[in-house]
Amino acid sequence: MIITLTTDIGWEYAAEMKGKILSINPDAKIVDISHEIMPQNVRQGAFILYSIAPYFKKAIHVGVVDPGVGTSRKAIIIECKGNVYFVGPDNGLFIPAAKRLGIKGVYELKIPKNASPVFHGRDVFAPAAAKLSAGKKAKEIGKKIDSYVDLDFGEASIEEGKITGKILFIDRFGNIITNIEGKNIQQENFHVKIGLVEQKVRLYPSYGYAKKEEILATIGSSGFLEIARREGDASKYFSAKQDMKIEIFF
Amino acid sequence: MIITLTTDIGWEYAAEMKGKILSINPDAKIVDISHEIMPQNVRQGAFILYSIAPYFKKAIHVGVVDPGVGTSRKAIIIECKGNVYFVGPDNGLFIPAAKRLGIKGVYELKIPKNASPVFHGRDVFAPAAAKLSAGKKAKEIGKKIDSYVDLDFGEASIEEGKITGKILFIDRFGNIITNIEGKNIQQENFHVKIGLVEQKVRLYPSYGYAKKEEILATIGSSGFLEIARREGDASKYFSAKQDMKIEIFF
Amino acid sequence: MIITLTTDIGWEYAAEMKGKILSINPDAKIVDISHEIMPQNVRQGAFILYSIAPYFKKAIHVGVVDPGVGTSRKAIIIECKGNVYFVGPDNGLFIPAAKRLGIKGVYELKIPKNASPVFHGRDVFAPAAAKLSAGKKAKEIGKKIDSYVDLDFGEASIEEGKITGKILFIDRFGNIITNIEGKNIQQENFHVKIGLVEQKVRLYPSYGYAKKEEILATIGSSGFLEIARREGDASKYFSAKQDMKIEIFF
Numbered sequence: 001m002i003i004t005l006t007t008d009i010g011w012e013y014a015a016e017m018k019g020k021i022l023s024i025n026p027d028a029k030i031v032d033i034s035h036e037i038m039p040q041n042v043r044q045g046a047f048i049l050y051s052i053a054p055y056f057k058k059a060i061h062v063g064v065v066d067p068g069v070g071t072s073r074k075a076i077i078i079e080c081k082g083n084v085y086f087v088g089p090d091n092g093l094f095i096p097a098a099k100r101l102g103i104k105g106v107y108e109l110k111i112p113k114n115a116s117p118v119f120h121g122r123d124v125f126a127p128a129a130a131k132l133s134a135g136k137k138a139k140e141i142g143k144k145i146d147s148y149v150d151l152d153f154g155e156a157s158i159e160e161g162k163i164t165g166k167i168l169f170i171d172r173f174g175n176i177i178t179n180i181e182g183k184n185i186q187q188e189n190f191h192v193k194i195g196l197v198e199q200k201v202r203l204y205p206s207y208g209y210a211k212k213e214e215i216l217a218t219i220g221s222s223g224f225l226e227i228a229r230r231e232g233d234a235s236k237y238f239s240a241k242q243d244m245k246i247e248i249f250f
Numbered sequence: 251m252i253i254t255l256t257t258d259i260g261w262e263y264a265a266e267m268k269g270k271i272l273s274i275n276p277d278a279k280i281v282d283i284s285h286e287i288m289p290q291n292v293r294q295g296a297f298i299l300y301s302i303a304p305y306f307k308k309a310i311h312v313g314v315v316d317p318g319v320g321t322s323r324k325a326i327i328i329e330c331k332g333n334v335y336f337v338g339p340d341n342g343l344f345i346p347a348a349k350r351l352g353i354k355g356v357y358e359l360k361i362p363k364n365a366s367p368v369f370h371g372r373d374v375f376a377p378a379a380a381k382l383s384a385g386k387k388a389k390e391i392g393k394k395i396d397s398y399v400d401l402d403f404g405e406a407s408i409e410e411g412k413i414t415g416k417i418l419f420i421d422r423f424g425n426i427i428t429n430i431e432g433k434n435i436q437q438e439n440f441h442v443k444i445g446l447v448e449q450k451v452r453l454y455p456s457y458g459y460a461k462k463e464e465i466l467a468t469i470g471s472s473g474f475l476e477i478a479r480r481e482g483d484a485s486k487y488f489s490a491k492q493d494m495k496i497e498i499f500f
Numbered sequence: 501m502i503i504t505l506t507t508d509i510g511w512e513y514a515a516e517m518k519g520k521i522l523s524i525n526p527d528a529k530i531v532d533i534s535h536e537i538m539p540q541n542v543r544q545g546a547f548i549l550y551s552i553a554p555y556f557k558k559a560i561h562v563g564v565v566d567p568g569v570g571t572s573r574k575a576i577i578i579e580c581k582g583n584v585y586f587v588g589p590d591n592g593l594f595i596p597a598a599k600r601l602g603i604k605g606v607y608e609l610k611i612p613k614n615a616s617p618v619f620h621g622r623d624v625f626a627p628a629a630a631k632l633s634a635g636k637k638a639k640e641i642g643k644k645i646d647s648y649v650d651l652d653f654g655e656a657s658i659e660e661g662k663i664t665g666k667i668l669f670i671d672r673f674g675n676i677i678t679n680i681e682g683k684n685i686q687q688e689n690f691h692v693k694i695g696l697v698e699q700k701v702r703l704y705p706s707y708g709y710a711k712k713e714e715i716l717a718t719i720g721s722s723g724f725l726e727i728a729r730r731e732g733d734a735s736k737y738f739s740a741k742q743d744m745k746i747e748i749f750f
Contacts, residue, residue, distance in 0.1 A: 071706070
């Protein structure tokens with residue numbers, strides 16, 4: 001069975017998780033999603049998991065973006081429809097992805113006494129994922145619980161001639177990914193305001209339609225509005241950062 | 251069968267491609283070549299594919315360096331000798347590698363109506379590669395075509411006492427990889443001129459022979475002349491950038 | 501069998517090694533540890549291999565941090581207890597990890613005449629690892645030798661009220677990993693001096709216990725004392741660099 005890894009711990013520490021997993025289940029198929037989430041940026045990790053989740057079938061997604069490691073935050077398994085599991089910290093990291101698939105149950109993992117208090121990824125999540133991949137059921141590994149820490153991307157507010165949303169995430173090209181759903185954008189030309197910068201943009205089917213260095217709008221591959229710059233970095237143009245407000249004027 | 255991925259889209263987006271591939275063919279063996287090609291740098295991607303191609307047998311190489319995504323540029327499969335395929339945009343990305351192996355045929359992929367216009371890697375190339383890996387033939391997936399967008403690394407010009415070439419690519423150490431074939435360098439000592447900087451260098455079998463911080467020449471692992479600096483960054487020394495002219499004086 | 505790769509050569513060159521391995525043994529299971537070790541930083545590579553080694557069973561660890569490539573430095577296989585092998589340069593890279601597992605024998609690899617003198621990773625180590633993974637014995641591939649280049653992390657010196665150690669490695673969060681073993685720290689509060697900066701710190705079970713931006717001490721997942729900053733970069737605070745001295749005052 002497939003085990004994916006989405007972490008902020010870097011490749012080297014993630015390798016210890018891989019060793020643990022393969023020692024328990026040598027047949028596990030490990031897929032690296034990312035090990036370079038911005039340190040402790042739970043929202044960025046949540047967005048990536050939300051984006052990739054629909055494309056995997058029968059997978060166990062392990063996530064380690066875990067500022068609360070070693071404290072009283074719980075370790076959990078979330079069982080979803082379609083034989084998909086999430087394993088990691090109870091800090092909201094998995095919730096947008098898990099809700100997208102449909103949550104069937106949540107299970108709390110016991111923290112072994114000899115687990116390193118700085119690295120539950122290796123000593124708690126990896127073994128649990130390996131056991132799931134080897135055929136164990138979630139209820140055999142964890143204890144069913146009823147509540148968990150929630151997280152959502154917020155909903156854009158839609159008024160006459162204006163939409164107000166926020167920046168979910170800036171990708172490696174400097175594209176600005178927002179929480180404004182593409183279906184709410186009906187017009188081809190509008191103004192975008194982020195911080196102090198306001199800019200007229202056109203909505204294109206893809207980057208390739210814009211002129212070189214043009215600031216443009218497009219609907220990203222996850223269905224959300226993105227502001228981009230052809231062969232450039234839109235985040236620099238707007239001095240945009242994660243969580244900032246974005247306003248659209250029609 | 252092996253499916254390799256060479257992209258400029260970052261690990262997170264590449265993960266969506268991996269999910270798509272494994273959903274279609276759970277037995278595919280995915281090998282990450284790179285997801286950090288310089289954004290839209292088709293020439294860099296082409297050089298990397300050219301370098302790795304001879305070392306893989308029976309592989310399907312998917313490439314996503316795709317500034318024209320969503321426009322009228324074609325999506326293609328290139329079938330080569332030795333059971334090797336390339337799948338991706340028709341922008342020259344695969345041509346140096348494919349010519350190195352020997353091209354048997356080129357096939358155009360149909361773009362499904364529901365494909366994201368910003369992410370053919372996930373919605374067009376990944377499914378095609380997965381089907382090839384599961385045993386489908388190129389002609390069953392695409393339509394044979396006769397022409398494709400070409401790309402080459404240019405040929406160095408050789409005169410009496412002088413070779414003029416260009417910089418193909420600068421690697422992560424700052425080594426300058428040129429399009430001058432190693433077999434054309436017969437002398438051990440010569441002058442290199444890049445931009446405004448001229449420097450005497452010695453040709454060594456490898457970096458390890460040079461003194462600390464010495465600027466040196468060597469024949470890289472792909473057979474091309476490289477200019478390097480022992481325990482340093484040659485590209486900074488010369489202010490060298492991709493596509494600049496390089497002159498060698500004997 | 502599992503083949504892990506720990507290199508400073510970047511993903512693109514590492515891909516040539518993967519192709520070589522899979523051409524010789526298509527069933528090899530390749531695990532990427534890191535391809536972004538600091539160029540030629542043998543000590544950093546050694547620390548990473550030391551950290552990951554206990555978590556892999558029956559693995560072949562290939563390491564390429566190899567400033568002496570192409571010179572007279574030997575290429576070796578180290579056979580360890582538990583069916584673990586290390587394959588790479590004889591420059592100390594594997595010694596802390598191999599000693600941790602228990603060395604059974606060391607074998608010298610012959611360098612083929614047609615091996616690229618700049619890339620033994622591809623032309624010497626990868627084929628040797630692939631053959632080991634396919635069932636060949638170390639003694640069938642190499643020639644037993646008695647000596648090898650040693651490397652250790654040094655031992656912290658313990659006096660009344662003071663421990664003097666050194667910085668092994670700074671991780672991507674800016675955490676300072678030292679060679680002071682955690683078992684030697686008995687007190688909860690102490691002073692740390694690195695370079696010109698002296699700072700009172702408290703020892704926590706994990707980062708999560710500290711206040712935002714607090715400089716703290718913790719025992720890292722490899723058992724060594726780490727100096728960290730909650731939601732910050734401790735290495736910047738101390739202007740700390742690898743190999744610097746660190747003093748602890750109780």
